[in-house]
Structures are given as structure tokens and as C-alpha cells.
Amino acid sequence: MKNRRPLSLRVPAPETRPGDEPDFSGVPLSGAGEVARPAIDVRPRDISELSYALIRVLDDEGRALGSWNPKLDPAVMKHGLKSMLVTRAYDDRMYRAQRQGKTSFYMKSTGEEAVSVGAAAVLERDDMCFPSYRQQGLLISRGYPLKTMMCQVYSNAEDPLKGRQLPIMYSSKEFGFFTISGNLGTQFPQAVGWAMASAYKGDDRIAASWVGEGTTAEGDFHHACNFASVYRAPVILNVVNNQWAISSYQGIAGGDEATFASRAIGYGLPGLRVDGNDFLAVYAVTQWAAERARANLGATLIEHYTFRAEGHSTSDDPNRYRPADAWKSWPLGDPIARLKKHLIAIKAWSEAEHEAAEKDAVEQVRAANKEAEAAGTLGTHPPSVKTMFEDVFKEMPWHIRRQRQEAGV
Amino acid sequence: MPAMNMIQALNSALDVMLTKDPNVLTFGEDVGFFGGVFRVTDGLQKKHGLTRCFDTPIGEAGIVAVAIGMGAYGLRPVVEIQFADYIYPAYDQLVSEAARLRYRSAGDFTAPMTVRTPYGGGIFGGQTHSQSPEALFTHVAGLKTVVPSTPYDAKGLLIAAIEDDDPVIFLEPKRIYNGPFDGYHDRPVQPWAKHPASEVPEGHYTVPLGKAAVLREGNDLTVLAYGTMVHVALASAHDAGIDAEVIDLRTLVPVDIEAIVASVEKTGRCVILHEATRTSGYGAELVALVQEHCFHHLEAPIERVAGWDTPYPHAFEWDYFPGPKRVIEAMRRAMEA
Numbered sequence: 132m133k134n135r136r137p138l139s140l141r142v143p144a145p146e147t148r149p150g151d152e153p154d155f156s157g158v159p160l161s162g163a164g165e166v167a168r169p170a171i172d173v174r175p176r177d178i179s180e181l182s183y184a185l186i187r188v189l190d191d192e193g194r195a196l197g198s199w200n201p202k203l204d205p206a207v208m209k210h211g212l213k214s215m216l217v218t219r220a221y222d223d224r225m226y227r228a229q230r231q232g233k234t235s236f237y238m239k240s241t242g243e244e245a246v247s248v249g250a251a252a253v254l255e256r257d258d259m260c261f262p263s264y265r266q267q268g269l270l271i272s273r274g275y276p277l278k279t280m281m282c283q284v285y286s287n288a289e290d291p292l293k294g295r296q297l298p299i300m301y302s303s304k305e306f307g308f309f310t311i312s313g314n315l316g317t318q319f320p321q322a323v324g325w326a327m328a329s330a331y332k333g334d335d336r337i338a339a340s341w342v343g344e345g346t347t348a349e350g351d352f353h354h355a356c357n358f359a360s361v362y363r364a365p366v367i368l369n370v371v372n373n374q375w376a377i378s379s380y381q382g383i384a385g386g387d388e389a390t391f392a393s394r395a396i397g398y399g400l401p402g403l404r405v406d407g408n409d410f411l412a413v414y415a416v417t418q419w420a421a422e423r424a425r426a427n428l429g430a431t432l433i434e435h436y437t438f439r440a441e442g443h444s445t446s447d448d449p450n451r452y453r454p455a456d457a458w459k460s461w462p463l464g465d466p467i468a469r470l471k472k473h474l475i476a477i478k479a480w481s482e483a484e485h486e487a488a489e490k491d492a493v494e495q496v497r498a499a500n501k502e503a504e505a506a507g508t509l510g511t512h513p514p515s516v517k518t519m520f521e522d523v524f525k526e527m528p529w530h531i532r533r534q535r536q537e538a539g540v
Numbered sequence: 541m542p543a544m545n546m547i548q549a550l551n552s553a554l555d556v557m558l559t560k561d562p563n564v565l566t567f568g569e570d571v572g573f574f575g576g577v578f579r580v581t582d583g584l585q586k587k588h589g590l591t592r593c594f595d596t597p598i599g600e601a602g603i604v605a606v607a608i609g610m611g612a613y614g615l616r617p618v619v620e621i622q623f624a625d626y627i628y629p630a631y632d633q634l635v636s637e638a639a640r641l642r643y644r645s646a647g648d649f650t651a652p653m654t655v656r657t658p659y660g661g662g663i664f665g666g667q668t669h670s671q672s673p674e675a676l677f678t679h680v681a682g683l684k685t686v687v688p689s690t691p692y693d694a695k696g697l698l699i700a701a702i703e704d705d706d707p708v709i710f711l712e713p714k715r716i717y718n719g720p721f722d723g724y725h726d727r728p729v730q731p732w733a734k735h736p737a738s739e740v741p742e743g744h745y746t747v748p749l750g751k752a753a754v755l756r757e758g759n760d761l762t763v764l765a766y767g768t769m770v771h772v773a774l775a776s777a778h779d780a781g782i783d784a785e786v787i788d789l790r791t792l793v794p795v796d797i798e799a800i801v802a803s804v805e806k807t808g809r810c811v812i813l814h815e816a817t818r819t820s821g822y823g824a825e826l827v828a829l830v831q832e833h834c835f836h837h838l839e840a841p842i843e844r845v846a847g848w849d850t851p852y853p854h855a856f857e858w859d860y861f862p863g864p865k866r867v868i869e870a871m872r873r874a875m876e877a
């Protein structure tokens with residue numbers, strides 16, 4: 132009893148902070164093509180090592196290697212590349228719009244575009260996506276009008292959500308994009324429920340959801356995994372490990388102790404860990420998970436290993452909590468540059484075409500923004516105030532009607 | 541005495557308590573190295589060490605539950621929920637656990653913890669960064685609920701909350717972190733430095749829980765308010781040219797019933813303000829209290845000005861926020877009745 136040593140409280144901290152050189156020596160780098168692709172009907176417990184490996188297809192020379200290579204038609208890859216370019220240009224433009232006071236808030240997905248664009252290339256249009264706020268690439272690859280997205284960001288009279296939501300909290304049932312919540316993680320178990328409903332109805336649609344690695348700490352992450360496992364729900368559960376949750380590095384979410392993909396093991400789900408900056412690898416694992424779900428074999432948890440290139444949102448300065456320009460030394464590179472290199476390597480693309488595609492992306496965004504701004508920016512041409520009182524309930528009860536009268540609208 | 545804004549005053553309260561009491565520690569999302577998204581814990585990790593001020597996983601239920609466990613051990617944790625809008629995952633831990641440890645164990649276990657959280661509108665935060673959920677806590681037996689409206693009070697009340705042996709929900713009106721806001725959104729923002737209540741002593745002092753403050757004396761009408769609405773009340777009383785008495789409740793539970801009764805007995809008229817939605821809001825409790833205690837002194841129906849019964853919409857910040865126009869109208873109705 133007396134000889135027992137005093138305990139001490141452990142609080143994790145990242146290796147590097149502002150002023151330090153970024154150090155990514157701990158980043159797991161299995162070589163492209165090294166990890167074998169199992170059959171979709173594999174027993175999850177037999178592939179638990181995939182939760183610690185890193186599935187990669189593209190190597191540094193832009194070659195596509197190994198059994199995970201989805202062997203895509205170049206047209207699919209080009210659509211992916213262009214969608215990523217538009218997403219990046221869109222993010223840049225909207226970020227600037229916030230800085231110019233045209234809206235209150237914005238969040239970019241720079242550096243992690245392949246996560247959403249890659250998945251969008253696999254999922255069917257009538258599958259339902261339950262995104263977090265960083266999957267604008269889903270809408271963009273599905274051809275949702277940029278102008279409409281911008282009108283949402285500007286909360287103007289043409290905003291389909293009537294100015295009710297914070298910028299970037301899009302919603303479109305038609306485009307299979309579930310209304311985004313500001314409350315982290317709530318969508319994860321909801322996606323499971325949607326998938327269970329599809330199974331209950333005997334339909335063939337599947338659901339997919341995304342959370343950041345930070346959000347895996349919420350109870351809803353557990354509910355999603357557990358229900359998905361128990362009911363073998365046809366759902367793809369994606370964890371976007373972009374290393375940072377606002378100012379907290381992934382170790383604060385428990386990532387130093389075990390990978391986020393390995394959370395799957397305890398639930399009896401397959402847990403795949405993929406290079407999230409490798410469009411082909413993201414495509415391949417999503418396709419694997421989708422095939423599995425459609426074969427009634429249940430859910431898959433996928434950890435997308437990537438990096439948040441910029442600040443969390445327009446409200447923070449990342450240089451206050453991590454080394455400056457950290458993204459530049461991220462060993463898994465830039466998803467756009469990597470897919471471009473591959474397309475050029477297989478002679479399906481050229482520098483000139485890329486330059487033209489970049490210009491075209493910027494031009495599409497510019498043209499859409501011109502129209503969106505003409506419809507109003509935040510506060511200049513809002514939706515009718517009357518609408519503020521609508522949709523609380525299907526039918527407006529007396530007390531809200533009275534309040535609307537009191538407001539004089 | 542240094543001039544402090546509310547953020548600095550709260551920071552100072554935490555600093556004083558971390559220095560004074562080794563059982564005090566503070567944690568929450570982005571609270572440690574970064575110092576909180578509103579910077580309330582800025583510099584505290586550096587000064588007091590990693591184990592006294594640290595980041596947590598993004599799990600509000602976990603944050604509160606861990607604080608309960610620590611409180612049961614004998615610590616005095618002060619946790620931050622990044623926005624009041626994100627406190628709901630912790631609701632079960634607060635309602636069923638923190639609020640009841642003392643009662644169900646007959647005083648054997650207690651949870652002397654403080655839950656700080658920024659709340660309220662006026663910042664274009666949309667429906668998930670603007671809510672005022674105080675009534676969800678005032679309704680719970682066993683939780684104290686505190687809302688400061690100035691830097692001086694913020695520091696004194698936070699220290700009192702930390703030293704209190706019961707769980708305290710400490711709601712910080714984020715719109716007035718950097719300066720008082722009277723609801724006239726088209727006028728230039730004022731810094732706290734020009735306000736007398738920005739003079740904040742550097743050391744330890746308390747503002748007692750359960751005590752309201754009369755911020756403006758008057759004879760014709762009593763205004764009951766808290767948080768940002770206190771400043772709206774003061775400006776509205778001035779602009780309406782009404783001899784109104786403005787009471788800043790500061791603590792909602794236990795509320796200072798004596799201050800309320802003394803004022804309403806004098807004025808005979810009462811207007812109640814809050815940002816939160818009207819139906820079942822804390823104002824309903826205040827109406828009931830005034831009616832029960834002051835019925836024979838009332839000369840007019842009690843007025844309530846509150847947020848509309850809708851979620852807080854992004855585009856309609858100023859149509860939603862119960863600003864001076866609506867407050868003055870209510871004051872006039874109370875005077876004319």
C-alpha cells in the first residue's frame with residue numbers, strides 16, 4: 132500500500148506547434164498498391180489489419196498500382212478532377228466573399244476535395260448523403276447549381292433555405308444531400324436509420340455519412356456504429372481524419388492510441404483506412420463498401436487520412452496553433468495534383484488541358500457568383516421576413532400566427 | 541484598476557481561482573493551447589500547466605460527466621461548452637446527474653462544478669450559434685443558473701460560481717463579450733473600456749449568487765432582464781423617456797425575489813425581457829412570480845418581450861432579436877394600460 136507510486140494525469144499534446152517545423156514522420160506510409168483488396172463478403176474480423184494499414188493506389192510517379200486500383204474510365208477521372216478544381220475555386224471565391232463582408236461565415240474543404248468528390252463518383256444519385264459541413268464536393272460533382280449554393284451562402288432571396296441556415300449548411304433532397312446540421316455528428320446515426328428504412332422497404336438504395344475525426348468523440352458516433360452493426364444497415368460511415376478539429380490535433384480525439392478506422396473492430400464492422408488525397412483509392416474503398424452494402428452485407432467504416440490545408444473556418448487563424456504552411460509538407464500531397472499527374476501519366480490529359488480546366492473552373496465560379504450577388508448578399512436582399520415564421524410546424528399554430536402579426540409582416 | 545472586457549474579466553476570474561485553489565481546473569473543446577474560440581482561457585495553460593487547463597475530445601456529454609466525477613472526488617472543475625447550442629448532448633448528465641447527486645445520496649456525493657457557455661444572439665450565428673437555453677436549466681431542480689451582463693459582474697459571479705458547492709450553469713452573453721450592446725445594431729459598436737463596469741479589480745472578489753442589481757432606478761415601471769437584454773432595457777428606457785427601473789437579475793435560480801417584489805410594489809408595472817423563445821421561457825416563471833407576490837400592486841398586465849417561437853434564423857438577425865423597438869412598444873403598452 133505505502134509503496135504505491137503517485138499517479139499523474141496525462142494530457143496529450145501534438146509534436147509540433149507554431150514556430151516549429153512541421154513533422155510528419157509519424158504518418159503511416161504504406162506504398163501504393165501494397166494493401167490487398169479482400170472480397171466484399173469477407174468477415175470483418177479477418178481484415179482487422181486493414182484498419183491500421185493505409186490503402187493507396189497512386190504512387191509518387193502518378194502510377195495506379197495494386198488490387199485496389201479501380202481501373203477507371205478516364206472520363207470518370209476527368210469528371211472527378213474537374214469537380215475538385217471547381218470545388219477549390221468555389222471555396223476560394225466564397226472565402227473571399229466572407230472577407231469582403233458579403234456573408235457572415237465560410238468553411239473551405241481545401242486539400243480534402245477527393246474525399247467527397249471520390250465518393251460522389253461511386254454513389255448513385257438516389258443514394259442519400261448525410262454530410263458534415265466539409266463535403267461541398269458532393270453537391271458540386273453531382274451538378275448542383277453553383278449559383279444556388281452561393282445564394283445559400285448569401286442568405287438572399289433566392290436561397291432555397293430561405294435564409295434560415297448558416298452559410299454552407301446546404302440541403303437538397305433532389306440531389307441526395309441531407310440537410311446539414313451545425314451540431315456535430317447528429318447525421319451519423321441518422322444515416323444508419325435512413326439505410327435501415329431502405330432495407331425495411333426492400334429498396335436498393337444505400338446511405339453514406341461523413342464526420343470529422345474530432346466528431347468521433349461524440350456519442351452519436353457510437354450510436355451509428357452500433358446500430359449499423361446490429362441491423363447490418365446498408366450504410367457507408369466515413370471519418371474524415373484531416374488531423375485537426377479547430378485547434379485540437381487528432382490525438383485529442385483519441386487518434387494517438389488507435390486509428391479511427393480501428394474503432395470498427397469492436398463493433399464487428401469492416402474498418403478501412405485510406406489515403407484520402409488519392410482519388411482512386413477513395414473511389415475504390417467507397418466502391419467496396421457500396422458493393423458490400425448493396426449485397427446486404429452491412430456497413431463499412433472508412434477513415435480518410437487527409438489534411439485540413441487551411442483554417443477551420445473564416446473564424447480562426449491556424450497559425451496560432453500549428454506550424455505555418457503545414458500543408459505544404461503533408462506527405463500525401465494535394466489530391467488535385469496527384470490525379471492530374473496520373474491522368475497525364477496515362478496520356479489522358481495534358482498540362483494545357485489542365486490549365487484550361489483550371490481557368491474554366493474559376494470562370495464557372497465567377498459567372499455563378501455574379502448572378503448570385505445580383506440576387507443579393509447577406510442583408511442586401513433577404514428573403515421575405517414573413518417566411519421566418521413558416522415551417523416551424525406544418526400548420527402554423529395560433530401563437531406563432533400572433534407573433535407574426537406582432538412583427539407586422 | 542485595469543479596464544477589462546468581459547472576456548478578459550472571465551479570464552481573470554479563472555486565473556485567480558487556478559492560482560488560489562489547486563482543486564480548480566478548467567477544460568473543454570479548444571480551451572487549452574488555443575485558449576478557447578472566444579479566448580476566455582487564453583494564456584491559462586501556459587501559466588498554470590497542461591493538467592490545469594486543457595483540450596478535450598468533442599463530446600459534451602463526456603466533458604460534463606468527467607467534471608461530475610472530478611467534482612465527486614473533491615475537485616472544482618470549470619468546463620466550457622463551446623456554444624450553449626452544443627450543450628444538449630450533455631443534458632442528461634446535467635439533469636439526471638449533476639443536479640441530483642446531492643439529493644439522491646443525501647449529501648454524500650456532490651458535484652461542485654461550473655459549466656461556462658456562451659449563449660445568445662446578435663452575431664449572425666444562425667440557429668446553432670445563437671440560442672438562449674436558460675429555461676432548460678432553470679426548470680431543473682438542483683442547478684443554479686447565472687447570467688452576467690458586465691465585465692465586473694462576470695468576474696465576481698464566476699468566482700462565486702466556482703466557489704459554490706452546487707453545480708452552476710454560467711451563461712455568457714457572447715454578443716457583449718467585447719462591448720455593451722443596446723440592440724441598435726446600425727450604430728457603431730462600443731467597447732467596454734468606456735463603461736464604468738469595465739473597471740475590474742485584478743484580484744479575488746465575488747458578486748454573490750442570488751442577488752439582483754438595480755441598474756437604473758425609476759418609479760413608473762419595472763423591467764426585469766439579464767444578459768444582453770439588460771443593455772437593451774437601459775437604452776429603451778432612456779429612449780422611451782419612461783421613468784423605468786431596470787433590474788439585472790444576474791442569477792436566475794435562485795432568483796432575487798426580494799429585489800423583484802420591492803421594485804414592482806413601487807412601480808405597479810412590469811416588463812420582462814429575454815432573447816429566448818417566448819413559450820415556456822424563463823419570462824413565464826417571472827410573470828408567475830410577480831403575479832403571486834405583487835398581484836395587489838399591479839396596475840397593468842405584465843408584458844413579455846422575447847424571441848419569436850421559431851429557430852433563430854441567419855438572415856433575419858435583427859427581425860428576430862428583441863431589440864429596442866419591441867421593448868419600447870411593450871413599455872408603452874404597460875404604461876398605457
Ligand SMILES: Cc1ncc(C[n+]2csc(CCOP(=O)(O)OP(=O)(O)O)c2C)c(N)n1
Pocket residue numbers: 265313314315342343344345346347371373375376377439443569598600622626629
Ligand atoms: C455538438 C457540437 N459541439 C461542438 C461544436 C463546435 N465545433 C464546430 S466544428 C468543430 C470541430 C470539428 O472537428 P472535426 O470533427 O475533426 O471536423 P473538421 O472540422 O476537421 O472537418 C467544433 C468543436 C459543434 N458544432 N457541435
